[in-house]
Amino acid sequence: MKTLTLGVAAACLAGQAFAADITIRLAHLNPEDPFESHSGAMAAVFKSLVESNSNGEIEVQLFPNGQLGKDSEVIDQVRSGLVESTISSAGGMAEHYPLVGVFDIPFAFPNIGVASQVIDKDSAFGQAFSEDLEGKTGLKVLGLLDSGGFFEFTNSERPIATVEDMEGLKIRTMTLPTHEALIASLGGQPTALPWAEVYTALQTGVADGEMNPIPIIAFAKFQEVQKYLSITNHLITPYIWTMNQEFFDGLSPENQYLVSWAADVATDAGRSMSRVIEASDKGLPTLSETMEVNVVAPEELEKFAEASQPAVRALIEEKYGEEGIVMLDLMLETADEADATY
Structure with missing residues (x-):
């Protein structure tokens, strides 16, 4: 089944044009419209920032709506290097990093403000969580945020x-x-x-x-x-944005910096979009x-x-x-x- 899924994904990817020197294929589960989902907003902002600030050296190709397969299968593709990056649910990540289950203690956060501070890769918890996940999966964590609210x-x-x-x-x-x-x-x-x-x-x-x-x-x-x-x-559970570590390590220091800060800005945009959608x-x-x-x-x-x-x-x-x-x-x-x- 996994071989079939990888074959389908490869067929999808083969249809894409590769004009730039570097291509980042970014997959996620949700609608592409940035006003419909937080991962749609994240992907759109990341693509815009990376492409416009790399002078055409990097192209970001987006695969929304689970086009490349189920969540856990796409993480497999990122780990193997077939796809460079994905924004994943806790359910998909659990098959690769079971310790994501610590988020599931109920009533852990009194409000969304507290949750947003904690579910962040730069918080004390987020740093420890990201380091552990990276060490056990070989994936690089680009972003950590809530899955859309409580x-x-x-x-x-x-x-x-x-x-x-x-x-x-x-x-x-x-x-x-x-x-x-x-x-x-x-x-x-x-x-x-x-x-x-x-x-x-x-x-x-x-x-x-x-x-x-x-x-x-x-x-x-x-x-x-x-x-x-x-x-x-x-x-409240996380969405975890990861990238193939070997791919990231192969980027120039300048492009590593670009990808990292663009992901930070895009993650903030996704977090904010969830609050906007809730209220709209x-x-x-x-x-x-x-x-x-x-x-x-x-x-x-x-x-x-x-x-x-x-x-x-x-x-x-x-x-x-x-x-x-x-x-x-x-x-x-x-x-x-x-x-x-x-």
Whole structure:
């Protein structure tokens, strides 16, 4: 299957023109329009900055909408050098770097401001996380940001206002054991599915619901197959932008500098675009037109946290041992320090 996927990717890439001295092929899962998704914005800004500041030496070719395959498969392509760079979800990265599961301790961040400070490759946590990922995968981390905001629950059965409302709901998760443990701890039935299958699964009842940030729910048009949206802010996961390390090392020092700062600027643009989409007619206002939206009360959220945090922490310790707990605690400590600045 992997050989077939690589063959398809090679066929796609073969159709591209290679006019510049250096070509960076950048893949991501989401729409190409920079006003539709944060990774679309990141890719567009990166392409513009790199091409305009390299005097035509570097061309950036974009492959949005999962054109080159599933997330984990594209990371394979980057590791092998077939593709230079990709912006990946936590679910895709988990197959290559399982320790990404430390992000899945629920209710870790009190607000998006704190989360944005922590989920950054230059934070104390982000530096340690990036260094560990690079050492274990051979990938270079160009950017680290949230996947579009806090996760909320949608489903087709009923509003979720209490932990009891989760009982028996089949909730789609990424292929992350921590996400599965979270749903199970709340009484739901975790249903792990790749991104490309989610809409159909919700439409056909293979899954009753799912959890994602507001911008992702909106651009995926889940309001067409889901009736209820419950605001819980229970999780926030990363998107991780990586590049083939050997390719990066082969660039001149000047071009390494260009790629690095362009990625930094593009990551900031992606983070900001998520906040814009959340607040615009491409976010919650539009979803509210066709979905029944409820905000879970703070006292009920405490019960969600009490039910889910111990289960996920235990799984992190069981699966990843001491290094998992050390990384998790560093993330929580960095969050506490960021919170104290407000």
